[in-house]
Amino acid sequence: MTGPRTLPTQGAPRGRKRASHSLEAVLGAAVALLDEAGAPALTFRALAARLGTGVGTIYWYVSNKDELLDRATDHAIGGVLALVEGQPQSDDPIADLRAMAIALFDAIVDRPWLSAYFMRNTDVQGNSLRLYEKLGQPTLRLDLTPRQRFHAVSAITSVVVGTAADLGAEIPPEILDGTMDRDAYLARFAEQWRSLDSAEFPFVQEIVDEFAGHDDRDQFLAALELTLSGLRLQAGAG
Amino acid sequence: MTGPRTLPTQGAPRGRKRASHSLEAVLGAAVALLDEAGAPALTFRALAARLGTGVGTIYWYVSNKDELLDRATDHAIGGVLALVEGQPQSDDPIADLRAMAIALFDAIVDRPWLSAYFMRNTDVQGNSLRLYEKLGQPTLRLDLTPRQRFHAVSAITSVVVGTAADLGAEIPPEILDGTMDRDAYLARFAEQWRSLDSAEFPFVQEIVDEFAGHDDRDQFLAALELTLSGLRLQAGAG
DNA sequence: CCCCGGATCGAACGTCGTTCTAGTATCGAA
DNA sequence: TTCGATACTAGAACGACGTTCGATCCGGGG
Incomplete structure (x- = not known):
């Protein structure tokens, strides 16, 4: 009933x-x-x-709809989990971490709606817990305290979810309809930015060319690399 | 009209x-x-x-409502911008970056609704662009390429938005009503996690105590520190 | 005086999540 | 065979939402 x-x-x-x-x-x-x-x-x-x-x-x-969304999300995450579990384990735990984070990022790029509901999935059981476990396992091979391991995994998921959400947000309807392609869209922004006062906006002026031609995946990889190199430093200094 | x-x-x-x-x-x-x-x-x-x-x-x-949300968000970000602009500049660009990121994080904690609409604000002008500029300015004092600067700022905002969103998501209605306090809520999760098979969930078992007593702000600070130390490493190796 | 345009208002429309009641199919027990 | 309980299906109806629209108000220039 x-x-x-x-x-x-x-x-x-x-x-x-x-x-x-x-x-x-x-x-x-x-x-x-x-x-x-x-x-x-x-x-x-x-x-x-x-x-x-x-x-x-x-x-x-x-x-209700919340449960529908939770279950649908968990259903989709099952696919990511299968991918991650299929990845071979290497000698370098950080390389394994990187590979998993990239797999997760790619899955969210494939399904942008995942990013919005990824974080609010508070299921205790289910696939997201299993994915969390998988993401954490490489940290067990690193010389870290339990607290550092906990923080490391949450840092990595933050980077993945943060950049993926940022990415999904920057897709206005015009671009999905094929009315306008991404480069033209970025170029319009860039042009407006270039016209700003360079004394007041020195940073924006500095990076406007990078922005105009940027690749979302590169952006994510760079952010991930910063976190991972910080982590490697932390593990090495243990 | x-x-x-x-x-x-x-x-x-x-x-x-x-x-x-x-x-x-x-x-x-x-x-x-x-x-x-x-x-x-x-x-x-x-x-x-x-x-x-x-x-x-x-x-x-x-x-329409989207514009209402965009403008309201920009309005609120104006407050953060004022806070960030009021911060004194130190000798260490990375310390300035840290201070700004923390101010932004605190603002989102104060207004959890900000996290949901923070990323989809694609305004070319307005306060979020100004805030982006402010966040980027310290990187100009670092020995980096324009591309590295661009990636650094997006990495930092990803960490802030990612953890803040994660944080805002983990607040189910029970805890806001005062029906249940946060510790009890976390403890319930922890208990379920502890009952998992430790052969299948070694990582979850490892960090369950950390999770049970974790502080959201510490979690964010740790994630931020990983990114910043990675950045410091990158700037030093320039 | 009238009128025109900036500004205001709320009834009405269509869609959404959700509830509720009525209905159908299947099966074990009597 | 009949009966009731169980598992499941179906769609009308309700209230709240975003949005539209014509009616209305009101001050200033003609």
Whole structure:
């Protein structure tokens, strides 16, 4: 009456007899909607239409939109987790950290809607905890205190989420429609910046060319590298 | 017909004759609503009620909710900018960078709604550009390439926004009502984490005590320090 | 005096999340 | 076979939201 008993956080849908729509189907359709047109496209009515059911049916599997979003996010993070778990372990823990952070970043670039809901996922169990564990494991091979390890992982996730969110934010609708390409968009900004008073805005003048031609991935990699080199320094001085 | 001609991004409201509600008043009320009860509290009806007007009036000053949010955010960032500009410049550029980042972080902690709208503010002009400039100026005193300076500032803002967003997300309604205090909330998580299989979750087991008693500000300061020490290393090796 | 344009107002529209009631299919027990 | 409980489906309805629109007010220049 309040919903299906439990959901397997992993694995195939176990013996549900003849349900035409499982929770898995709902989540899959939700993720598809999010992928196709972002967060505003995920409405109960659109989801019901896609599944060929009524809105009431969705509420049988999920108690409200927050839970739908949480479960859909966890569903998507499952994919990232699989990727990260498939990565081979190297001799250098920091290199492993880097590889995982990049995999996570790429996943968010693929699904920009993830960044908005990534941080508010307070699930104790689920895939995000498992991902957190995976991200933390390389720090166990570093000469750090538990506190330093804790801070290191949160620093790395901050960099990933922070830059990815920044990235997802800078995409106004004009550019998604193909009306205007990214370079022209950046160039318009750059031009306005160049016209600023260079006595009042010396820094902006200094970096405007870099901004005009910047690559988001390079920007992320540079930020990540700063954190990682700080971490390497910390581990070496232990 | 489409709104007031322009808005002074700074300064007193100039000679508007007898408007009972200026844009400044609208923005002030909007920020007040956001401060009192967060983003969901800011609705056109609530705002109109607070101003003692109709909803239509607000649309005279602002063309839609996105613009309202952008302007309100910029309004709030003006306060941070004033704080940052009031800080004295020291001999150490990195220390200045640190101080600014901390001021920004504290401002977001004060106004958690800022984190959500901080990144999507793509205004070319306005206070966020000025703040960006201020954040970048210390890097001019560092021995770096323009590209490195550009990356350094975006790395720092990523850390600030990333951790602040993470922080704002981990506040479920129970804790804001005073129903449950933060320590008990963290302890509940910690307990569930402790019951996990330690072979499968070695890292979580390692840091669970740190997590249970962690301070958000310390977490941010640690992440910031990693980036700054990486930056110092980069500047020294120039 | 009238009129014109800046400024104000609130009813109304469409969409959203959510609730509720009615309904159908399946199965074990009587 | 009948009955009721359980699992699930369906869509009308409600209130709140963002937004639009025509009506209205009001001061200053003709």
